[in-house]
Amino acid sequence: MSKPEFIYVTYIETTPEKLWHALTDGDFTQRYWFGARLRSDWKAGSSFEMVRSDGTVSDAGKVVEVDPPRRLAYTFINQSDKYKNEFPALATFVLEPYGKLVKLTLTHEGFAEGSKFYSGISKGWPAILSSLKSILETGQPLDIPFEALKMEA
Amino acid sequence: MSKPEFVYVTYIETTPEKLWEALTSSEFSRKYWMGTELQSDWTVGSPFALVNNGTTSDVGEVLEFDRPRRLSYTFRHVLYDDMRNEEPSKVVFTLEPHGHLVKLTLTHEGFTGANKLLDGISKGWPAILSSLKSLLETGTALVIPRTALGKEPRPS
Numbered sequence: 491m492s493k494p495e496f497i498y499v500t501y502i503e504t505t506p507e508k509l510w511h512a513l514t515d516g517d518f519t520q521r522y523w524f525g526a527r528l529r530s531d532w533k534a535g536s537s538f539e540m541v542r543s544d545g546t547v548s549d550a551g552k553v554v555e556v557d558p559p560r561r562l563a564y565t566f567i568n569q570s571d572k573y574k575n576e577f578p579a580l581a582t583f584v585l586e587p588y589g590k591l592v593k594l595t596l597t598h599e600g601f602a603e604g605s606k607f608y609s610g611i612s613k614g615w616p617a618i619l620s621s622l623k624s625i626l627e628t629g630q631p632l633d634i635p636f637e638a639l640k641m642e643a
Numbered sequence: 644m645s646k647p648e649f650v651y652v653t654y655i656e657t658t659p660e661k662l663w664e665a666l667t668s669s670e671f672s673r674k675y676w677m678g679t680e681l682q683s684d685w686t687v688g689s690p691f692a693l694v695n696n697g698t699t700s701d702v703g704e705v706l707e708f709d710r711p712r713r714l715s716y717t718f719r720h721v722l723y724d725d726m727r728n729e730e731p732s733k734v735v736f737t738l739e740p741h742g743h744l745v746k747l748t749l750t751h752e753g754f755t756g757a758n759k760l761l762d763g764i765s766k767g768w769p770a771i772l773s774s775l776k777s778l779l780e781t782g783t784a785l786v787i788p789r790t791a792l793g794k795e796p797r798p799s
Contacts, residue, residue, distance in 0.1 A: 498651075498769075499766075499769035499770075500653075500769060500773050501769070501770055501773035501774070501785055501787055501791070502773070503777060503781075503785060586791070588787065588788055588790070588791040589786075589788070590786075591785055591786075591787060591791070593791050613652075616651075616652035616653060616654065617652075617654055620653050620654035620655070620776070621654070623773070623776065623777075624656060624776075624780060627777060627780060627781050628656075628780050628781055630656075632654050632656060632744055633742060633743065633744070634654055634741065634744060635741050635742065637741075638654070638739070638741040638744070638746050
């Protein structure tokens, strides 16, 4: 069986520049990414972190590719003990403009078979990307309760 | 390996009743489903058809109509030669309310293998459901050109 990968496509009425900013600016991500500030200098090879509101780091990895506003790729793994035997997988965002819309394709790949983290991200991404679409189109993120994701304990 | 399927989850600021109506009404579907009308009387066992400008592209049968929680129908493409001979597949929508939101899960399953139809619906559903979300949240559906669906970006 091939390694699991997660692919999510969404279409958003926005510009590639605004979407790029939304994906890479910590002040902005905090509003729709379950309170996480994404922190990096966004150079290939640099570190990448998701920072909780209390300042602790929930996920960490490395920036792999930065081609604004077209392609962004980074690896990350959640820092919890639950995933200590897993390694960072690669999340790639591709932004394609079509008139007033941007087609956003997120591919998260490189997970080992049976990865628990894969199961978690499969539930997390639709929520984060739905909230991202809402904040760009309506000005308001979604208030998605964590229980709605039905993450395994 | 289990049969291939396509799963898509989206969260929409709306009510289950409004979302249910959008998923079952021709008047709504014309706006977000690329001009397609959903034709059915929605009784379990009744036929169901997707019709665009008088041309039927897909047909099926209503399997479940549990308003406003679960909607299901079989799905068979009847228009293009390279997709029309596939076995009927099954579409299931589940709607779960969470405060001001609804979590919508679409499962399109029962494909016999990787095939053109599975590829086609995997490109179609994200566009249809993105447009539906915009319609319910902003009042305006998205106008997504067909060329946007066809391109498959690959890591360079």
